[in-house]
Amino acid sequence: NAGVMQNPRHLVRRRGQEARLRCSPMKGHSHVYWYRQLPEEGLKFMVYLQKENIIDESGMPKERFSAEFPKEGPSILRIQQVVRGDSAAYFCASSPTGGNQPQHFGDGTRLSIL
Amino acid sequence: KNEVEQSPQNLTAQEGEFITINCSYSVGISALHWLQQHPGGGIVSLFMLSSGKKKHGRLIATINIQEKHSSLHITASHPRDSAVYICAVPTTFSGGGADGLTFGKGTHLIIQP
Numbered sequence: 001n002a003g004v005m006q007n008p009r010h011l012v013r014r015r016g017q018e019a020r021l022r023c024s025p026m027k028g029h030s031h032v033y034w035y036r037q038l039p040e041e042g043l044k045f046m047v048y049l050q051k052e053n054i055i056d057e058s059g060m061p062k063e064r065f066s067a068e069f070p071k072e073g074p075s076i077l078r079i080q081q082v083v084r085g086d087s088a089a090y091f092c093a094s095s096p097t098g099g100n101q102p103q104h105f106g107d108g109t110r111l112s113i114l
Numbered sequence: 115k116n117e118v119e120q121s122p123q124n125l126t127a128q129e130g131e132f133i134t135i136n137c138s139y140s141v142g143i144s145a146l147h148w149l150q151q152h153p154g155g156g157i158v159s160l161f162m163l164s165s166g167k168k169k170h171g172r173l174i175a176t177i178n179i180q181e182k183h184s185s186l187h188i189t190a191s192h193p194r195d196s197a198v199y200i201c202a203v204p205t206t207f208s209g210g211g212a213d214g215l216t217f218g219k220g221t222h223l224i225i226q227p
Contacts, residue, residue, distance in 0.1 A: 033214055045205055045214035056214060058205075089155060100145040100164065100204075103215065105157035 006106035025094030120218035137201030
């Protein structure tokens with residue numbers, strides 16, 4: 001009965017490299033949310049996806065960040081040309097359907113930029 | 115856009131004390147979430163409620179939709195309850211599809227033995 005799986009748990013990148021964060025939702029869940037928690041700050045919404053569709057990306061920085069949730073495989077949050085300010089914990093959550101549903105969170109990916 | 119305020123920001127109490135954490139929000143919502151973030155960083159969903167009260171073990175969550183206010187209570191607190199407790203609401207009240215969440219800044223709770 002696997003929950004939301006995120007990998008890697010920790011990711012270290014140098015400035016200018018690309019970071020790819022993966023999220024496999026709970027079985028039967030087709031809605032995925034990405035959140036970012038900057039050091040000493042609260043969680044912030046980034047993007048909401050359903051299979052093959054981006055529903056709301058209003059929280060995503062306009063440049064360098066992208067997200068996808070393909071028909072097969074995990075959801076990917078991609079950060080190109082990383083900068084020090086991208087260092088944060090990135091959490092994924094999933095829910096089974098639209099409407100008011102509890103969101104189940106993964107353990108997060110801690111991204112550190114050298 | 116919904117604004118979420120939590121209080122207190124930090125709370126230290128002795129084992130066995132009754133704990134109350136408050137959350138208020140600015141825009142009417144369909145449901146409110148209480149989350150727990152462990153010292154290791156993982157996040158657990160404690161409650162989602164849209165009216166009244168819910169209870170799970172020593173945890174009780176209440177919500178007053180008219181007053182736009184919710185409380186999380188912990189009875190007979192224990193050191194293992196030490197964590198950050200976070201209130202969250204839908205970013206926009208759509209009344210329909212699942213929204214991304216807007217979070218409070220969290221309450222850092224420490225229960226001393």
